[in-house]
Amino acid sequence: MAHWAIDYLMAWGLVIAVVWGAAAWAGSDAGWSGMPGWLADRLWWPPIAITALGLLVSAVAPVWRYRVHRWEISADVVYTRTGWFSREWLLVPVGRIQTVDTGQGPLERLLGLATLEINTASHAGSSLVAGLPVDLATRLAEQLAHRAHTLGDDAT
Structure with missing residues (x-):
């Protein structure tokens, strides 16, 4: 089961790193300059949601997989x-x-x-x-x- 847990953590870790990197780039001065104000205020919500989803899947999926x-x-x-x-x-x-x-x-x-x-x-x-x-x-x-x-x- 540890094998599956580490597999999920590695895959989700890559996705999470890309999403956080994209959000950091979009929010920087070199990023997307034409971003509406309402989007700039909510820029960090998707990375936080994806991080939470990745951690949940990484915790639940190996146990479920082991059971079935x-x-x-x-x-x-x-x-x-x-x-x-x-x-x-x-x-x-x-x-x-x-x-x-x-x-x-x-x-x-x-x-x-x-x-x-x-x-x-x-x-x-x-x-x-x-x-x-x-x-x-x-x-x-x-x-x-x-x-x-x-x-x-x-x-x-």
Whole structure:
């Protein structure tokens, strides 16, 4: 969950910095000289509102995301559930798995996490499981690759 929280804070931090910078430029002498007086008096309202929204989203979204995103691996099926408002359940038969990859972005590497990507030939059959500890992601990738090879389903 920390991974998602930091992701949201970084993205909103960039938006907030741009909005505050634009407001500071527009309010300076070098900024927009033809600004009406009523707008100049309210110039700082949008940055304050966007900062509040960004902090709210950064606090609520990771918790919500943690509550709705699930995954499970059984002997013959990989199950994932995603979605914010509408839910998507994806069942990937282990015998149909073509590749199992683990990946780490810079933030995941810093936090010791990894993402497990399970690919099939179907465009809808691929699945991501994010935020796993590196050793667990590596172990699951090896187990799934071995099971997929053992159960090898000729999907032609």
